[in-house]
Each structure stands twice: as structure tokens, then as C-alpha cells.
Amino acid sequence: MKDKKRVVGFRYAWAGLKTVVKKESNFQLHLAAMTIVVAAGFFFHLSLIEWAVILLTIGLVLITEMINSVIERVMDFIQPGYDERIKEIKDIAAGVVLVTALISVVVGILIFGPKIMQFI
Template sequence: MKHEPSFREDLIFALLLVPLAIFLPINAVSTALMISSLILILIVELLNSAIEWIIDYVRPEIHPLAKRIKDMASAAVFLSYINCVVVWVIMLWPENAVWKRLGDMLSGH
């Protein structure tokens, strides 16, 4: 993946957030959903990279259809990020009392 800076950035993003998801005082299902949303970003980014590499290999010259395909693959990555944000916001929403439990845990109550 040395030729894929986007994947490396996504991997760093996931590696920073997975421990947070594990540390937060939430149930296992919520933790799994949060981590899964991060893994989905990595999967979609890999597919996006594969699509781009295939198009560049098969059709190195610029073509409107090739650009459209690449744009759609990039849009899939963007949607996976939106999915991740939505999942994390829902899991960490104040009504879920995560912040109160985290404060109690850190203060020793």
C-alpha cells in the first residue's frame, strides 16, 4: 500500500479511533458497529484504489467514462465516511449517556 496515500490516511484514522471505540463505556454491539464502520471505510478505499488502477491500466488515456467511474468509486468512499460519522454520532449521542458513564468512569464513581 506504499502507493496508496489515501489508504494509509484511512488506516491511521481507523487505528486512532478503534482504541477509542473499545475504551468507551458502551455495549459490545455499539463497539462492533463503530469499529465496523471504520473497517468499511478501509474496504471501500481498497476497492476504490483497485478500480482506479484497473482503469489506468486498461485505458491510460483520458476518457469521460473512465473519469465518471473513478468519480463514482470516490463517491463510495465519501459515503462510507458519512456512514461512519452517522454511526459514531448515534452511538455517542448524549441521550445514550455515554458521556456521563465516561465521566463517572474517569472520576472513579
């Protein structure tokens, strides 16, 4: 019985991931950036530690974007009309993604910056 629940749970999780990829343009933008960063990682032959940092950073950005999407959908469900409190909640959730994205840029500069400078 537990195995069946696990399979069903995985199916729901996969459906959620497909939904965010199909319907969330910001998530799609992050996936595009991820593709460029991963390609750059192969081009510059990142070390295992550098890959770990890059992949954890990418994961953090994607996760915060997904959480932001959930918060936005829940808030829209709770209050379909405009509400200043809901706006603040959604703005803060978006701010979380922005902070994470900015940190990812700094991580990218720290890892790729010296490699780009050597390449030039």
C-alpha cells in the same frame, strides 16, 4: 493440493493488503482515523454491540477504499490517457467511498456523541 492453494491465495491476499497500506494515501488516512476511533472505543468502554457496529463500519470504509483503489488501477491500465468515461467511473467509485465515510461519521456521532456529552 488444496491446502497449498489456500496458502498461496492467502499470500497473494496479504501482499495485496500490504500494497494498499504502503501505496494508497487515502487508505492510510482511513487507518489513522481507525486508530483514533479504536482508542476512543477503549477510552469510553464501548459495549459489545457498539464495538460490533464500529468494527463493521470501519471494515466497510476500508473495503470500499480498497475496491476504489482497484477500480482506479484497472481504469488507468485500460486507458492511460485522459478519457471522460474513465473519469466518470473513477469519480463514481470515489463517491462510494465518500458515502461510506459519511455514514461512518454518522455512526460515530450516534455511538460516541452521548458518551462525549456525559464526559463533558
